[in-house]
Amino acid sequence: GRMIVTIDGVAASGKSSVASGVARALGIPYVSSGLLYRAATLLGQEAGLDLNMTAPLLACLREHPLRLEPLAAGNRVWLGQRDLTPDLHSSAVDRGVSVVAAQPGVRTWVDDQLRALTPPFVAEGRDMGTNVFPQAPAKFYLTASPRVRAERRSRERPEDVAAIEAALIQRDALDTTQSAPAPDARVIDTGPLTLEQVITVITQQLPA
Ligand code: ADP
Ligand code: CDP
Numbered sequence: 001g002r003m004i005v006t007i008d009g010v011a012a013s014g015k016s017s018v019a020s021g022v023a024r025a026l027g028i029p030y031v032s033s034g035l036l037y038r039a040a041t042l043l044g045q046e047a048g049l050d051l052n053m054t055a056p057l058l059a060c061l062r063e064h065p066l067r068l069e070p071l072a073a074g075n076r077v078w079l080g081q082r083d084l085t086p087d088l089h090s091s092a093v094d095r096g097v098s099v100v101a102a103q104p105g106v107r108t109w110v111d112d113q114l115r116a117l118t119p120p121f122v123a124e125g126r127d128m129g130t131n132v133f134p135q136a137p138a139k140f141y142l143t144a145s146p147r148v149r150a151e152r153r154s155r156e157r158p159e160d161v162a163a164i165e166a167a168l169i170q171r172d173a174l175d176t177t178q179s180a181p182a183p184d185a186r187v188i189d190t191g192p193l194t195l196e197q198v199i200t201v202i203t204q205q206l207p208a
Contacts, residue, residue, distance in 0.1 A: 003028070003120040004135075005206065006128035009142030010179060011168045012149040014190050014198060016075075018142065019124035021199035023072055026206075031068070031117060032075040033125030033132070034097075036110045038088040039066045039077040041097045051096050054105040061109060068113060070121065091159060094167060098174035107178070126175060129182035138206050141181035142198070144191040146172075 003026075007019045016032050023030035043064060044057050051057070066084070069076045076085040087093070100106055114123065114132050123132065129139035144152075150165035157164055172179070181187055186205060190198050 001120065003137065003206075004133050005122040005202075006133055006136045006139045006182070006185070007122060007124040007142065007202070008126055008128050008130075008140070008179070008181065008185065009124075010144075010149070011171050011175070012153040013142035013144050014152070014195065015124040015142055017195055018190075018198050018202065019122045020072065020074065021195065022202050023122040025199065025203050026120070026122070028120045028122065029070040029072055030075070030122040030124060031070045031114060033110055033114060033123065033128060035075050035077050035085070035088060036066065036068055036113060037097050037101045037106070038093050039068075039079075039084050040106060040109070041093050041100045042084060042087055043079070044100065045092065045096060051099050054103045057100065057103075058105050058109060070117070089156065091157060091167070094171065098171050101178070102174065126179045129185050130180060131178070134182070139182050139185035140202055140205075141185040141187045143187060143189050148191045 005022060007015050009015050019030040040057065040061060041051065043060055044051050047060050049056050049060060064079055067078045069078060076083055077088065078084065111132050129136060146165050146169050149168055150161050153164050154161045188198060188201060
């Protein structure tokens with residue numbers, strides 16, 4: 001049917017891996033909202049913009065439209081023929097993204113693109129269950145301790161675990177405004193679970 005499943009949570013809690021697994025189990029796409037914030041950040045950084053200023057960034061995004069491709073195996077973001085995806089998970093983008101995501105004009109730019117998508121899909125990010133898809137019938141919120149998350153992410157970044165943990169804690173703090181769990185979300189601590197177990201917990205909770 002027209003099902004929307006939302007999976008929100010803190011940085012590196014497993015949202016995109018879990019959303020991809022749930023989506024594959026259901027045979028539907030998933031949508032990574034964070035990739036759009038990351039792509040806007042990369043575009044602004046490459047253009048040499050002050051990331052605190054909304055108007056020049058939105059003008060840049062209008063001139064260089066980004067396209068989110070919600071592939072089940074992994075979402076991609078395109079700038080024309082250029083695939084930005086391999087450049088979106090750098091520590092430089094990690095450092096800049098929260099300042100970009102804090103701006104209401106940027107959030108509207110992301111939200112409009114997400115709301116234009118046709119369900120069914122799994123949407124992951126920070127505010128999918130609260131702000132973008134409050135009507136979704138199935139909502140989840142992933143957590144794990146900063147150390148666990150840093151250890152997982154250290155397999156995907158060149159920095160050491162302590163530096164990654166400090167950066168995650170700082171980003172969580174900058175993201176708190178948009179990161180509250182929806183009142184009707186099921187909160188899952190992924191710390192003691194494997195990726196497969198988290199996916200199973202979610203698929204077993206879904207309405208028929
Ligand atoms: P996010 O989208 O929240 O940043 P990711 O999906 O990128 O998180 O997950 C970060 C890493 O944690 C991935 O490499 C993922 O495979 C790994 N991971 C390990 N164990 C788990 C688990 N129990 N739940 C979710 N992710 C896990
Ligand atoms: O999981 P991780 O935090 O590493 O990355 P992400 O989900 O790609 O999100 C990157 C950043 O985008 C977050 O730190 C937030 O600043 C922002 N974001 C947001 O504000 N709202 C969303 N729905 C998704 C991401």
